[in-house]
Structure formats: C-alpha cells, structure tokens
Amino acid sequence: MTDSALRDLFHDAAPSLDGPGPAAIDRAWRDGTRRRVGARVAVVGSVAATVAVVTGVALVGGSDGRVAPDPSVDAPTSTPTPPVTGPPVAEQVGKYAGADVWWAPSVTDESSLPPLSVAQLPPVVDLDAAQEEAVGEPVVGLFSGRGERAFALTASQRVIEIDTSRLETLTDEAGNRRNPLSSYSLSADRQSAFFIQKSSLEVLDFVTGEWTTIDTPDWLAEEARWMMPDQIWLPSRLGDDSGGTIHPVGPGVTTTATIDWVRGWSGPDDQPWGPVVFGRGGTAQAAFAGLDLVSPTRFAAPEVIFVDQRGERSVLAFDRGPGEEGTRVKGCCIPRAWIDEDTVLFSSVSTEGQRILAWDVGTPTVHLVSDIRGPASLTALADLS
Amino acid sequence: MEQQPDDRESFTAWATTRRPRLLRTATFLTGDRGRAEDLVQEALTKVAQRWPRLRDGSPDAYARQILVRDNISWWRRNRLELVSDVPDPGRTAPGDTGVERRLLLLDALRRLTERQRAVLVLRYFDDLSEAEIALVLGVSAGTVKSTAHLALRRLRELAPELSDLLSLETS
Numbered sequence: 001m002t003d004s005a006l007r008d009l010f011h012d013a014a015p016s017l018d019g020p021g022p023a024a025i026d027r028a029w030r031d032g033t034r035r036r037v038g039a040r041v042a043v044v045g046s047v048a049a050t051v052a053v054v055t056g057v058a059l060v061g062g063s064d065g066r067v068a069p070d071p072s073v074d075a076p077t078s079t080p081t082p083p084v085t086g087p088p089v090a091e092q093v094g095k096y097a098g099a100d101v102w103w104a105p106s107v108t109d110e111s112s113l114p115p116l117s118v119a120q121l122p123p124v125v126d127l128d129a130a131q132e133e134a135v136g137e138p139v140v141g142l143f144s145g146r147g148e149r150a151f152a153l154t155a156s157q158r159v160i161e162i163d164t165s166r167l168e169t170l171t172d173e174a175g176n177r178r179n180p181l182s183s184y185s186l187s188a189d190r191q192s193a194f195f196i197q198k199s200s201l202e203v204l205d206f207v208t209g210e211w212t213t214i215d216t217p218d219w220l221a222e223e224a225r226w227m228m229p230d231q232i233w234l235p236s237r238l239g240d241d242s243g244g245t246i247h248p249v250g251p252g253v254t255t256t257a258t259i260d261w262v263r264g265w266s267g268p269d270d271q272p273w274g275p276v277v278f279g280r281g282g283t284a285q286a287a288f289a290g291l292d293l294v295s296p297t298r299f300a301a302p303e304v305i306f307v308d309q310r311g312e313r314s315v316l317a318f319d320r321g322p323g324e325e326g327t328r329v330k331g332c333c334i335p336r337a338w339i340d341e342d343t344v345l346f347s348s349v350s351t352e353g354q355r356i357l358a359w360d361v362g363t364p365t366v367h368l369v370s371d372i373r374g375p376a377s378l379t380a381l382a383d384l385s
Numbered sequence: 386m387e388q389q390p391d392d393r394e395s396f397t398a399w400a401t402t403r404r405p406r407l408l409r410t411a412t413f414l415t416g417d418r419g420r421a422e423d424l425v426q427e428a429l430t431k432v433a434q435r436w437p438r439l440r441d442g443s444p445d446a447y448a449r450q451i452l453v454r455d456n457i458s459w460w461r462r463n464r465l466e467l468v469s470d471v472p473d474p475g476r477t478a479p480g481d482t483g484v485e486r487r488l489l490l491l492d493a494l495r496r497l498t499e500r501q502r503a504v505l506v507l508r509y510f511d512d513l514s515e516a517e518i519a520l521v522l523g524v525s526a527g528t529v530k531s532t533a534h535l536a537l538r539r540l541r542e543l544a545p546e547l548s549d550l551l552s553l554e555t556s
Contacts, residue, residue: 003509006550010510013487014409015418024426025400029393032433228498260525278523280454310450341431 087114089364090316096291097267099306099313104333104359105366106319107350108326116358116367118339120384122157125356127374130161135206138190140384144179145376152206155190166211167195167202173219173238179379182222183275183334186380189229192249193380196221201232203249214247225261233259265308267291272306273331279338280385281361282309284346286334289317303328305335305346307361314362318348327351336378338385345369347378354378396436399444400429406511407448413506414456416495428452449511450521453503486547493543501536504529 088109090102105113115123120140127143130151141153148164170180180195180202187193194214195202201214201221216224220234227233227246235244246257264283266272269290277284289304302317321327328350335346339358348355354372359365372378404425411421411428428451432444439447494502500522507513507521515533519526541551 007509007512009486009490009547009550010413010506012483013490014510015412021401021404024422025397025404025429028400028426028429029396029433031430032436035430035434257531258527260527262523262525 088112088366090359090366091364093317096289096315097265097313099315100362101291101315101317102364104316104318106326107321107328107348107352110348110350110352110355110357110368113357113366113368116369118345118358118369118384120155120157120382121153121356121370123370125153125159125370125372125374127151127159127161127372127376130159130374132161132163134209135160135162135204136209137207139186139193139206140190140382141378142181142186142193142380143372143374143376144181144379146179147177148180149376150179150181150195151374151376152193154206162204164195168197170196170198172222181379182224183380184225186382187226187229188383190382191229194221194224194226194232196224201247203232212249214249216247227257227259233257264306265313266306270304270306274334277335277337277344279344279383281338281341281344282307282312284308284335284338284344286331289315291315291317303331303333305333305344305359307335307344307359309341309361312362316346316359321350336381337383340385345381345384347372349377356381392436392440395440396433399440400432403445403448404429407452410449410506410511411452411456413494413510414452414499414503416491424452424455427455446517446520449507449513450523453507453521454523457499457503489544489546493540493547496543497536497539501532501539504532505536505540508533 088105090104092100092102094101117123125141125143127145135152135154137158138155139152140155143151143153145151148167148169150162150164152160152162154160164180167180169177171177178196180197181193182196185193185195191207192203192205195204199218199221200216201224203212203214204210205212214232216234219238220236223235223238223241225233230249230252232247232249233244234247235241241261243258244256246255248254262276262278262283264272264276264285266285266287267290270287271290272285272287274286284305284307287304287306289302291304302319304318305316307314307316316333318328318333320332328348332349333346335344336356337345339345342362343358343360345356345358348357354377355368356370356372356378358367358369360367407425407428408421411424412418415421415424428448431451432439432448435447436444494505497505503522504518507518508515513521515526515529518529522529524532537551541548544551
C-alpha cells in the first residue's frame with residue numbers, strides 16, 4: 001500500500017459535519033474586528049506617550065549574510081508630545097534590522113508598572129518561605145540558589161525547596177562552580193526536571209518523587225534539552241546544537257539524532273545568549289546588542305531581547321542604569337515564556353530585586369507579573385501559552 | 386494595512402469555503418466535536434483580527450497554525466483531565482470493513498501524542514508537505530520527518546490491522 005491509501009482512509013474517516021457556519025463566521029468577524037481596533041487604540045495611545053528625547057539609532061552595518069539592518073529607516077519622526085500621566089511604558093525609538101526598537105521602562109519604574117495577573121504565577125514568589133517537602137504535582141517554575149539549592153513553584157502555587165542531597169557539587173569544564181539546573185531543565189509536560197552532573201543527568205519526576213540517572217559523557221549534560229516527556233537530547237560535543245543523542249528516561253535505547261532546534265534572530269554584531277524561548281507567540285532570546293542606541297541618559301550597546309513573531313521582529317532594549325541604586329546586573333533580562341501569542345514574560349534582575357515582567361510585544365505596554373524574593377534566581381519557566 | 390470596504394466580504398467568502406475543512410481537521414486533532422468547534426472559532430477570529438494583513442497572503446496556513454498550536458496548548462493545560470471522544474466514522478452498515486478500518490484509525494490516532502497526531506493529520510488529511518507542516522508546528526522539517534516516522538510506527542503497534550497502509554517510508 002502507499003501513502004495514497006492512507007490518505008484515502010483519512011478522508012473516509014473524516015466526520016461529516018454540518019453546523020451554523022454563517023453565524024459562526026459573522027461572530028468571528030465581529031470579535032476579530034473588535035480585537036484589532038482594541039490593539040490599534042493601544043498603539044495610538046503609546047505613540048502619543050512617546051517623547052522623542054532619544055537622538056537616534058545608529059545602525060550597524062554588516063555584510064556577512066546575516067540579518068542586515070535597514071538603513072532606510074531611523075528614529076520615529078512624529079512630533080514630540082508632552083508626557084502623559086500614567087504608568088511607565090516602553091518607548092519606541094527607531095528601527096534596527098527592520099525591527100521596531102523599544103526602550104524598556106527603567107529599573108526604578110518597574111515597581112510602578114501595571115500588574116498583570118497570570119493564572120499560574122502569584123504576585124509574589126517568596127522563596128524564603130519555601131518548605132522542603134515532596135513536590136507531588138507539576139511544576140511551573142524552577143529557581144537555582146547557591147551550590148545545589150533548587151526551588152520549585154508548583155502548579156498550585158506552592159513554593160518548595162527540592163531535596164538535592166543526592167547531587168554532587170558541580171563545576172563546569174573550566175572549574176567554575178555552577179548550579180545543576182539549566183534554563184532547559186523543566187520538561188514540557190512540567191512533570192520532571194533534570195539536574196546536571198559532571199557525568200550524568202539526574203531526572204526527578206515531581207509527581208512520583210522518583211529519581212532516574214542517565215549516564216553521560218563528561219560535561220555534555222550541561223547542554224541537555226528535553227525532546228519529549230520521556231526523552232532527553234544531549235549534544236555530541238559542547239557547543240554543537242544539532243548533532244547529538246537522545247536518551248530515554250527509563251528503559252529504552254539511546255539513538256543518535258540531528259535536531260534543528262528553533263533559533264531566534266539577531267543582527268550581525270549581536271551576541272545572542274541564553275535560552276531561545278519558543279511558544280505560541282514566536283521566539284525570544286536575550287542578546288548583547290550590536291546596535292548603538294545613543295541617548296543622553298543611557299548607555300550604548302544595551303542588553304536586549306530579540307523577539308520574532310512569525311517574521312515580525314521587535315527589540316526590547318534595557319538601560320543598565322546609573323551604576324548605583326536602580327542598576328541592572330549584567331545579563332539582567334532573559335525571556336522566560338510566552339503567555340499567549342502577543343505577550344512574552346521575561347525576568348529582570350537589578351539592585352531593586354528580581355521580577356517577572358511581561359511585554360505586549362510591539363506595544364509600549366509592560367506589566368509587572370511577580371516579585372521574586374529569597375535566595376535563588378528564576379532559571380526555568382514552563383511555556384504558559 | 387487599513388481595512389477596506391470589501392474586507393468583511395472577502396473574509397466571509399474565505400471562511401465559508403474553509404470552515405468545513407478546518408472543522409474536520411480540528412475534529413481529527415481533538416477527537417471532540419465541541420472542542421473542535423471552539424478551536425475553529427478562535428482560529429477564524431484570529432484570522433479576522435489580522436485579515437488586512439492576511440487577505441493577500443496565507444490565511445489558510447495561519448488558521449491551521451492557530452488550530453494546531455492552540456490544541457497543543459489546551460492539551461498541556463488540561464492533560465490531567467483529558468477525555469477524548471471518537472468521532473462518528475460514518476453511516477456505513479455494521480460489519481463493513483471500511484467502517485472497522487476507520488474506527489481503528491480514529492482510535493489509534495487518539496492514542497498518539499498531540500504532535501504526532503498533528504503531523505499525521507496535516508500530512509494525510511490536509512495533504513501538506515513536510516516544509517508546510519514544519520511551519521505550522523514551528524519545528525524543523527527534520528523534526529517533522531522523525532515525528533512522522535515515530536507516529537507511523539506507533540500507529541502500526543496500535544492498529545496492526547492497518548499495517549498495510551502504514552509504510553514507515555516518509556517522503
């Protein structure tokens with residue numbers, strides 16, 4: 001038999017469906033139009049709130065075949081308008097490589113951002129109040145502390161310190177001590193996490209509390225990723241993000257596999273780093289940007305988050321701050337998850353503390369989702385989209 | 386990107402043609418008629434929201450992308466209480482081998498992962514290429530190929546009676 005026989009069977013098995021098509025289509029048009037108008041009102045409001053104090057975006061050229069900046073577009077030319085009273089917003093300041101560039105609100109403005117309620121995330125994640133007990137349920141977020149300390153925010157919003165006593169002290173190949181959790185540690189079904197060891201992965205099933213050991217060549221566990229709820233991929237060598245092996249969690253055979261992991265976008269002089277967060281909205285990744293945002297009050301070459309929504313690109317740039325109170329740390333801002341197709345969550349770490357913020361991509365709206373308190377940093381968040 | 390006077394008309398024409406097919410795809414994906422209708426309604430709404438940009442592009446591809454991704458998201462949120470119904474396979478008389486094969490297929494599909502099922506439905510019902518499926522799922526063509534291979538193998542295990550249909554060669 002051939003593909004065509006299976007196709008025929010699919011077509012035979014397709015249900016015969018009758019339904020209220022015209023009414024449903026009318027409703028879709030009305031609802032879709034309403035959403036579109038709502039989004040446009042938000043954007044118009046944001047443009048009015050933008051004050052063109054930024055002197056411009058110096059575009060960095062490149063001819064190595066990577067994404068090329070669009071030199072024909074520059075800073076917005078709309079007439080500056082007086083600032084309006086209201087919550088802090090991101091400011092659109094120009095274009096880079098065809099993408100709209102926005103300055104994120106400053107660190108000192110973060111606490112005044114409008115709150116956004118995300119069902120799975122409490123307004124405050126208090127790791128100081130964590131209990132050391134069995135997890136017993138799926139996990140939404142993982143946090144890494146000093147040494148091997150690890151914390152979990154569960155689906156029911158309990159905060160738990162995970163018993164990691166079975167883990168050994170971990171250093172990287174260069175001898176630097178590191179936490180055994182990575183940005184990729186949490187499985188997509190939220191039921192398991194892997195912990196990196198020098199020569200193995202230790203996998204904890206949160207629901208059953210059982211640990212499974214997967215032996216690995218030295219150091220390679222550092223770059224492990226989940227393939228399926230019961231399969232973990234390891235690169236053949238550090239830095240190789242396509243060729244590798246797939247290891248079953250539990251019984252099964254190891255197989256070799258070349259995986260084209262989803263990648264983010266970046267310009268020719270950018271240094272993308274950290275996890276590529278992939279969800280319903282698209283991709284997002286942090287970078288040290290090559291774009292030279294010139295501003296009387298801000299540093300050039302800021303840290304950024306590059307977002308790609310099915311080809312529509314945006315950049316959220318972060319000012320480090322004045323170097324004292326209200327200063328972001330290096331590697332401050334990392335995308336963590338999508339909550340729908342328009343909103344990406346990112347963590348922000350500064351002298352003011354740790355927060356989870358949300359950006360309605362391509363708009364001035366930035367929300368405060370959660371404050372994180374206590375002795376650990378957000379390391380992995382489930383896809384919430 | 387401004388809305389044109391005939392936008393509503395062109396959207397309605399497009400949706401009227403495509404909705405039945407989308408509904409069948411969604412029923413395969415979900416195994417549940419009610420949830421399929423919800424999925425399709427949300428997909429049509431999102432297409433309508435972006436119609437000025439989509440009308441001259443690929444609204445079909447965008448709608449399928451929404452169907453598949455929303456379904457996977459729904460499944461992730463609700464996996465602990467997942468209940469699937471097997472859709473009505475048709476009105477052929479009992480004992481008909483055609484009916485049995487359809488039931489076998491639907492039952493086996495129901496037991497695949499969401500992504501495996503999506504790959505098979507998009508390939509064998511919607512006749513999409515690997516590259517088109519990759520775009521819908523947001524993965525590489527290589528991942529689609531390996532997922533299809535695994536899905537067919539699993540389908541053979543679940544429904545050995547259909548093994549004559551389930552070549553592991555994917556092209």
